[in-house]
Each structure stands twice: as structure tokens, then as C-alpha cells.
Amino acid sequence: MNIEKRTHYCGELNKNNVGEKVILLGWVRRQRDLGSLIFVDLRDRSGIVQLKFSQEKNPEEYFVGKKLRSEFVIGVEGEVFFRGEKDINPHLPTGEVEVLVSKMEVFSEAETPPFSIEDEAIINEELKLQYRYLDLRRPFQNRRIQLRHKLTQTVREHLSKEGFIEIETPFLTKSTPEGARDFLVPSRLRKGTFYALPQSPQLFKQLCMVAGFDKYFQIVRCFRDEDLRADRQPEFTQIDIEISFPTEKAIMEISERLLLKVFKEFSFEVSLPIPKMSYKEAIERYGSDKPDTRFGMELKSVEHIVKEGNFGVFLKAIENGESVRAIAIPKEGLISRKELSNLEEMVKPFGVKGVVAIQRIDGKPKGSQVKYLGEDASNRILDFMRVEEGGTALLVASPYLSASTALSQIRLYFGKLLKLYDPSKHSLLWVHKFPAFEWSMEESRWVSIHHPFTMIKEEDIALLEKEPEKVESIAYDIVLDGNEIGGGSIRIHNPDLQKKIFKTLGFTEEEANQKFGFLLEAFKYGTPPHGGIAFGLDRLCMLILCCDSIRDVIPFPKTTSGLCLMTSSPSEVDQDQLKELKIKIEKE
RNA sequence: GGGGUCGUAGCUCAGUUUGGUUAGAGCGCCGGCCUGUCACGCCGGAGGUCGCGGGUUCGACCCCCGUCGGCCCCGCCA
Numbered sequence: 093m094n095i096e097k098r099t100h101y102c103g104e105l106n107k108n109n110v111g112e113k114v115i116l117l118g119w120v121r122r123q124r125d126l127g128s129l130i131f132v133d134l135r136d137r138s139g140i141v142q143l144k145f146s147q148e149k150n151p152e153e154y155f156v157g158k159k160l161r162s163e164f165v166i167g168v169e170g171e172v173f174f175r176g177e178k179d180i181n182p183h184l185p186t187g188e189v190e191v192l193v194s195k196m197e198v199f200s201e202a203e204t205p206p207f208s209i210e211d212e213a214i215i216n217e218e219l220k221l222q223y224r225y226l227d228l229r230r231p232f233q234n235r236r237i238q239l240r241h242k243l244t245q246t247v248r249e250h251l252s253k254e255g256f257i258e259i260e261t262p263f264l265t266k267s268t269p270e271g272a273r274d275f276l277v278p279s280r281l282r283k284g285t286f287y288a289l290p291q292s293p294q295l296f297k298q299l300c301m302v303a304g305f306d307k308y309f310q311i312v313r314c315f316r317d318e319d320l321r322a323d324r325q326p327e328f329t330q331i332d333i334e335i336s337f338p339t340e341k342a343i344m345e346i347s348e349r350l351l352l353k354v355f356k357e358f359s360f361e362v363s364l365p366i367p368k369m370s371y372k373e374a375i376e377r378y379g380s381d382k383p384d385t386r387f388g389m390e391l392k393s394v395e396h397i398v399k400e401g402n403f404g405v406f407l408k409a410i411e412n413g414e415s416v417r418a419i420a421i422p423k424e425g426l427i428s429r430k431e432l433s434n435l436e437e438m439v440k441p442f443g444v445k446g447v448v449a450i451q452r453i454d455g456k457p458k459g460s461q462v463k464y465l466g467e468d469a470s471n472r473i474l475d476f477m478r479v480e481e482g483g484t485a486l487l488v489a490s491p492y493l494s495a496s497t498a499l500s501q502i503r504l505y506f507g508k509l510l511k512l513y514d515p516s517k518h519s520l521l522w523v524h525k526f527p528a529f530e531w532s533m534e535e536s537r538w539v540s541i542h543h544p545f546t547m548i549k550e551e552d553i554a555l556l557e558k559e560p561e562k563v564e565s566i567a568y569d570i571v572l573d574g575n576e577i578g579g580g581s582i583r584i585h586n587p588d589l590q591k592k593i594f595k596t597l598g599f600t601e602e603e604a605n606q607k608f609g610f611l612l613e614a615f616k617y618g619t620p621p622h623g624g625i626a627f628g629l630d631r632l633c634m635l636i637l638c639c640d641s642i643r644d645v646i647p648f649p650k651t652t653s654g655l656c657l658m659t660s661s662p663s664e665v666d667q668d669q670l671k672e673l674k675i676k677i678e679k680e
Numbered sequence: 681g682g683g684g685u686c687g688u689a690g691c692u693c694a695g696u697u698u699g700g701u702u703a704g705a706g707c708g709c710c711g712g713c714c715u716g717u718c719a720c721g722c723c724g725g726a727g728g729u730c731g732c733g734g735g736u737u738c739g740a741c742c743c744c745c746g747u748c749g750g751c752c753c754c755g756c757c758a
Binding site for chain 1: 681683686687690691692693707708709713714715716717718719720721749750751752753754755756757758
């Protein structure tokens, strides 16, 4: 058989091909042996078509067909026939036709695979990852990776059309402080020194602006040595963008055109226009800097009401400058004593000690704390929170941010539980006006919330020395259904301001020069104002394809403990390799 | 670093509550029969380190300790 002469992919065949001679190449999905008549489903990346072997019509090939087993790789030559009205399989796109095989070649036999190569197969994650190439052979999983290709193609095409230049930046680069832990790569030529794999191409893309490329993009792998999650892998892909002479508005518009182009391509419905919300407002209304705005249940502060009651816990909290915040749960979310203690468990990690519930039953407030809060105050809370009959107000007392975060967890929990949103509709949101710095208890210093190269509001420069917590950055995140899918900022292009920021972050001039000297040096020679954004390609792909885990859209992912079960990496290396690098392993 | 949960046939799971004769089911696999199947059907068969190590016990899949691995979460992820 001449394998160069494949005429069709299996999934393409239909009634229009009847009578044609075809050559198909693929995997045996299943064999149905009826005696002197055998049906075989042949699968390739496009789909499935039925092959027919008949003892009567093609005795020679029939006897070879007898020996076919699942996952054999074969090539067939044959003619496409209409199956006949009563034999049509309506579940198969190619179900109206079949191929009567006249010639067949078995390229490769196959052992029985550890799991069946079917969409319906339920397979433990461990096994899937160990035999990832078989998992990827399953049609829907195969399609996901093909769709990921379509996504990256759409991005490349769109950005190229908009005048962006794709530029590759190094993977072997310099370890920098701040941010995630680096993956290190030892250098052989200069023993005792290390490259780091980039957490993102941040500094290089800025240098591309200094170099005059004006509009840069890259679909690029990034590496962060931190713990994994369902939506976090140690290596992941970003759509990285940077432009010269930007405004926040310009970058948002570039981003929106790109995202909408992608969403259109995938028939993914989002509501427009995309609202903008300050960080402060997001925390106030949703308790999160990446709120899911597909449903309401907004948070409110109720100190002004509860301070009139007699509930000691709340009064004391207010006295200590803490907040009392509340959320309204609809009547469908009936809260039993058991559920309430579940909720309390849920919010414990956020430093909230208890949750107070007030339910409206027959128009009256019910709940174990009502007698302390007073019926009047309780009623006012129910009214203020617009709690319907049968619904419940949940209250927590804690420092503002912790109370807000805790309630945001409760909000998300009920939003999902009560199906308060249509899963086929999606909601985008810009969150901006982030604070530039936060105090790190661990390091006893100010650290950047975005990164140290983020521009701050001009009028806040004066606050840098005395009140860094009040400094606002020109940074923005884009949120899709409660998931951060991208973020960026306008950068600092003035070396003096950059030095001031380093000072706020507690770097001495010497340290700053040692770590970022090349950037500061570059900025001396004419630097355009610049800024950009980066999108998480894997996350975006996961959300568009409605997957539960980022692993589903990464061809060869790691487990939650950072292992590749297929290759068994990471693994030990030869002594010789270590010797060459002058590295000694310290035994535990 | 911490919490939760899972690990029994090739796969998915039951059995563990209350330790006790030979550890089961469905699917898959192997052999036979079958001309319109498409989750083909029918008959027959093979298949087990109960994750691993130790302990308790007359006796452990079951109880205890440790360990490895999967998944989810907190911390962490500028």
C-alpha cells in the first residue's frame, strides 16, 4: 500500500463519496465479527468510519480482517458504499456509509491498552497521565488539543494583522528576586553559576520596547516553581503582549479585540461592553479581586445597624476597628445548623471565627443571635440586605479584608450550589486601580502586588516614602467568570522613579544594580513609555472548552506534586553529569 | 509546610461497619459459534503482591503506625 496516497480522513466520508475508491489510514477502534461478515470501526484524528469485510465479497481480506484487534494500525483500500436506509447509524457523522475493503495492510499490531480508547471511558487520572499518548488518542481529548491549536493560530493571526511582531526571548536567563520561586539550571561553562527559567519574559519584552519594536507579542512558556492546583502547572503558556506609547485604555482595547476575536471563533458568548471596576469596589461588592459577576448576591457592610443591637461579639469587633459584613442567601439555600457549621469551617482559613445567620420566616427574623441583636436591628438587616421571605442573611465580623474574602467564598459556594447563573453565558470584567504595594509579614518589608516595574499614579509618587499602602498602580486584570485570565500594567520607563520604587521595596542601590542593573542601564539610552498585558493561554483554553482542569488542555501535564508520570521525571542523574557541573548532592 | 479524600482483577467499582472457610460484579481480554452489526449477540475460559513496609492478633483486604502515589483545598503562585 502506498501510504502517501491517503485520500481521505475517516471522519470526512459521507454520502457524497459513495462509489469512490478511497485509501484510509488509522487505528482499529472495535471489531464486530458476525461470522462471515465483519465490521471494523476505523479511527483517525478526524473521526470514525465503518469498514466491512465480507467472506463472500472479499474472501482474501476477510481472513486478515478476522485477526484485527483494537488499536492495530492499518491502512485500507476500498470502495465507499451507501449502507441502505435501515442500516444507517444516526449516532455517527459517517453513519450513512461504509467502506468495503479490497486491500489491507497491518502496519502495527497492538497490545490491549490499559484502558479503552473511548470518550466514555472513566479513567483514573494517574493512569491517564502515565499513558498520556493513549489518553490523547481518545477522540474528545484529541479534539481538545486540536482546538488549542486553533486558539493559538487565531491569536497569532489576529495580532500579526494588528501589526504585532512575534519575538522569541531566552529560556536560559537570570534569576531575579520578587515573585515566584525560579527553576534553576546549572551552568557547565561557569561552574557554580546558574541560569533561571523565566517566570515570564517581563524584562525582555520591556527591552524589546527599548529596542524599538513598538508592538511585541509572544506565545511563550513560563516556569514557576510553586505548588500546583487544578488551574496551575509549573510550566504554562502565556500570550505575552507589550506596546510602546500606551495608555491603559489602549491596552484594554487591544485585549478586547483579541479576546472577542477568539470568543467569536469558538462561539463563546460574552456580554458586552466589558465593565471596569476598581480593586476597591470589587472587594467592597464581591469580596474578591476576581469576582464572578454572572450573579448578584453582593456583600454589604452593616456596622451602622448592628451597633444599635446588643450582640457583644459585633460591638467589640466594631470597637476594634473591624468590620461586620453581610450577604443575602436566597430562600432556596436553606441553611440548617449543620450547613451553618460547614460554612464556618469554610471561612476559618480566612481568619473568621463564626457566621451569624438571620432568616426571615413569616416576615420575622429568626436565628440564635436575634435576641442579642434585637428584633428591630435584625429586621433592619434583613431589609437592608433585601432578604426575601424564607431567605437568610449571613453576617461575619472580622477585619475588613478577611470578612470580605470569607463572604466571597460563601457567595461562590451558593452561586454554584443554587445554579444562580447560566453556564452557557459568560461574563468578562476589568479590575484595575490596584494598590501598588502590600506589607509582607514574612519579609517585614513592602512587596509589589503586580511587579516592581509597574507604573504608579503620578500624584502618588509623593506617598512612596511615608505611605506606600496608599500608592495606586496602573495595573489591570481581566476576569472571566471569576477566573483571572490576564493581567498587565503600564511600566516605569524613568530610571529615577524605578530607583525610588526599589528603595520602597527595601533594595539597596547595590542590590538593585546587581539584580536589575541591565534594565536600569538600558533605560538610560532613550526609553519609550511602554506597557502591556499577558493572558494565560491554558486557562483561557480550559474555560472556552469548559474543562475542569488546566491539565485537560496541556498535552503532557504534570501531577499535583509536579511529577511527569509518563517519563518519571524529575529523576536522579548520573554521577558523571553532576561531576561535570561540580554539583554535590547533600544526603538528607 | 498543613488539611481533606482515594488506592482491591487490564479498567470502573463492591467487600472493610463488627478481623474468621474459596475476595465478588460489570466492562475488557482469550477460545468457539453467528451475514447487517455499530455498547453486536450466544456459549465457554483465563485473570488478584487487596499500593508498599512494619506492628497487633491464633488469624489482617479489614485494626494501628509509617511510607509512596492520584485528586481537591489552605499557605505559596509579583
